[in-house]
Amino acid sequence: MNSQPVRIAIDATGGDYAPAEVVAGAIRAKEELGVEVLLVGDPEQIKASVSQSDLLRQIEIVPAEGTIEMHEEPLSALRRKPNASINVSMDLVKQGRADGVVSAGHSGAAMAAALLRLGRIKGIVRPAIGAVFPTVIAGKPVLVLDVGANVDCRPKYLEQFAVMGSVYSRYVLGTESPRVGLLNIGEEKSKGNEVAVQVYKTLAARESINFVGNAEGRDVLSGDFDVIVCDGFVGNVLLKFAEAVGESVLQILREELPQGIAGKVGCTLLKGNLKRIKQRVDHAEHGGGLLLGVAGIAVISHGSSRAPSIFNAIRLAKDAVDNQVLDRIKGQYHKVAATAQGE
Structure with missing residues (x-):
């Protein structure tokens, strides 16, 4: 320290x-x-x-x-x-x-x-921007990288992202044995483009990394993965989409909460819950990404x-x-x- x-x-x-x-x-x-x-x-x-x-x-x-x-x-x-x-x-x-x-x-x-x-x-070979996303499990974020530094990635870039992400998740986020996933269009190891198939084989063979397989888009916020690896093009789209979802959730809450006296009373009773919801979904609470x-x-x-x-x-x-x-x-x-x- x-x-x-x-x-x-x-x-x-x-x-x-x-x-x-x-x-x-x-x-x-x-x-x-x-x-x-x-x-x-x-x-x-x-x-x-x-x-x-x-x-x-x-x-x-x-x-x-x-x-x-x-x-x-x-x-x-x-x-x-x-x-x-x-x-x-x-x-x-x-x-x-x-x-x-x-x-x-x-x-x-x-x-x-x-x-x-x-x-x-x-x-x-190439640095990556790692961004922390909230998941459905409170207090259990997922680290996604790369979210914008490298639009086009060779297999060795993604392999190194997995290593750096695993180290960051373990020592900074406190995950004992980070579960690493490769963002893909299906769970099967044969799914995806040539790069994805090659990276899957390499990560699966590396015993020092806790690689648990492919992660589909619906898995990103599930809490089933601690680190998710992807290229910067897909990662940046994912990041901005997640930010938009968070903003939409907050806006929907504002619109749907009762108005008038009932709304004020309800908001007062739910103040702690609403604050925690904002902290979990508002991208401003995370600040940005670390360039690893x-x-x-x-x-x-x-x-x-x-x-x-x-x-x-x-x-x-x-x-x-x-x-x-x-x-x-x-x-x-x-x-x-x-x-x-x-x-």
Whole structure:
């Protein structure tokens, strides 16, 4: 465990509601989580986003020049803008001035910046974004990866995702023997495309991973799996669909609860239940996904993140630091998945 407060670099100008919502979430994280936050971006924009200037007195602002826009091609934009907020944020981790990065900006740029600035863990071919989904079993989430870092995947990518996901689920989520599943169109080992069939055979033969077979779409939230592996194209669609389902459930609850005095009384009686429902289905409660496989802690949050989601993204980064997830993956990856390196 870290004896010093965890220091998180925040890409303050990345995201649809930056910098105001990003800064608000960072300030809350400092107050409630005890983390040190470094706000990276244009100092004037950051200061102008806070109505009470005294809130920024104990927060360090690290100057940066511009941000990577959503329409820009990540690699060329990162080279064109070496002092962009996401580049500066990653440099802070590389220099040891921060323990992790949180960004709600261009996800492709965040991944590319992490690879260029921090590099990959030795043996990892491609990093993956791991997102935690709620399941029908309270307190038993499922880790899905990749949810957007790699649109096209070779078999060895998916094999390594299974290893990293299993390590993360065990040491951070507390699952003793994570049950790993491969997202597919059927339970049978012969189902799916050539990549899926090949990955199934490889994972089934690897005794160090608790591979339990294919997971269909209906199984994702069942609680029967602890880790589900898929390519970033399917995973991103799944992530955004799950977010929409959560938002729909909350909206339906608002519409269907009784109105007037009866509604107020009912809501008062159900306040605790409704709060727990929101915590389980609202994507803002999860904050984003951890980029697994790079040599540093990086959390990629939703572009539409507001203050609560930024707060939870910072909490996710802090948990990853506190639980030494980077060292765990470095050590355990080589221990349990030597055959998955450089195949």
